[in-house]
Amino acid sequence: MTTARAASGLLGIDVGGTKVALRAEPAGPPHPPGAPRTAGPAERSADALLHWPAARGARSDWAALEAEVTGLRERWGADFRAIGVAIPAAVDGEGRVTAWPGRPGWEGFALGGALRRLFPGATVRWADDGDLAALAEARYAGCDHVVYLGVGTGVGGGVVHGGAPLPGPGRGSCEAGHLVVDRRGPRCDCGRRGCLQATASGPATLRRAARLRGAPADFAALRAGLAESAGWAEEAVAETCAALAAGFVSLHELFRPELAVLGGGFAEGLPGFTDRVRAATAELARPGFPAPPLRPAALGGLSSLHGALALARRHLEGDTR
Template sequence: RADPPISAVGVALPAAVDPAGRVTAWPGRPAWTGLDVGARLRALFPGAAVRWADDGDVAALAEAERAGARSAVYLGVGTGVGGGAVLDGRPLHGCEAGHLVVDRSARDERCDCGRFGCVQAAASGPAILRRAARLRGSPVPFSGLRDGLADGARWAAAALEPAWDALAAAVTGLGELLRPEIAVIGGGVTAGLPGFTEAVAERVAGYARPGHAPPSVRPAALGALSSLHGALLLAEREEARSDRTG
């Protein structure tokens, strides 16, 4: 039991959760489909204000707040590609940016969702490493990819180019729809590869059309912890709301 007692809890989930708190889809943990996350959290933290949200949504929220932006899109590159958007300071719930179809001709990598051509199918960490292994002819750990990129190895850049292209296409499409002030590229893969965000930004600039500036592309100010900071924001906001409603 915590002393002092926990007053609010925020949780970031890489899953689709309905408003009642039940998991409707979680490709990485299919056995958790149907789990009542809300009830479990309330049982774990009795008396606390509890709130949960998609990890991409809360990462976008945290990065927007850190940047002082009222609107933002976020793409987090790790074991998958999560994403979210913030408009007028509020998360745009259900924005699955990692599942935007950006390559209709793709047939080499199938996304976890079952489709070909998703951003995640091209840009997730595992997809990048599989591509690197095919190009190099042997398994490539993440550290090997990082070293290869630093050494200027052609296979390393070639493994990353489809990821950069997919992310740039996603940022461009989201920019046309939402007109965000900033586009943030985060996640563990991004944080571990110097120059990753700059490569995406260069491609986004190449997609710009006359009279319409693309969003400012930047690395995550919170590094690989954007979702964690976003969960804390959720907890703070839920606590404030509970205090107002009594």
């Protein structure tokens, strides 16, 4: 715990399976989407990036995060008024992690209490990373009805309806990555077969690519294979795109969004990936029900981080939707 100082600004924390991104911003109105940025005081921000320790335990992870926050707080020069946290884990109403297959050592970790001790006196809120990415992309697009899928270590997703995330505070998160798209599909890390995540996540795509290639295939190799139109790369990615298309169409059938957004670091890093998913989605549209416009995430791989900042700002302003 640090000595109390004047609180100034907001902090967003995007907790991932392999790394954590942090950003501090002023507590005033957010930068208008599309407006030119200036170098003035209102544009002040501070960023940090933490790669998780190899130990993969909650205690060592949290110690590393505390150290990163301390350094960022010193660079910012003040404490924070509100903190928003995007996290892929399942967290119960008491703030305890109930499941996180990507980092199982966190199960049972009292996240809420740890955050309150790290930020005494501040407003602290956390939510699913996919929900927050959807919120950030909806705000950026100026659209109140959006579905989002993000492809990275897993597949996250979110729905914004009427300007607010669904299903809403206290009702859990939109687990779009666990939509069942193939009952006989590969085993998901949740234990079920056929989840969207089990077919379309970055690691799932790379495993399929390696099997088809008959040799190891990392992200760089997959990217190069696509550039060369290699059969193994094309087939591996086509299966991913087909699964994502099924996910988008299913969400569209339920929520009738005005916009569909594809994000995540894996998707962002493959040229033409959104076009491939858009084409696969169009093939699944049924007569009289065209698929919604599909765009790449305007915020790229930072959608969840911006969503965490939006969460902090909304609660600071008294909006608890």
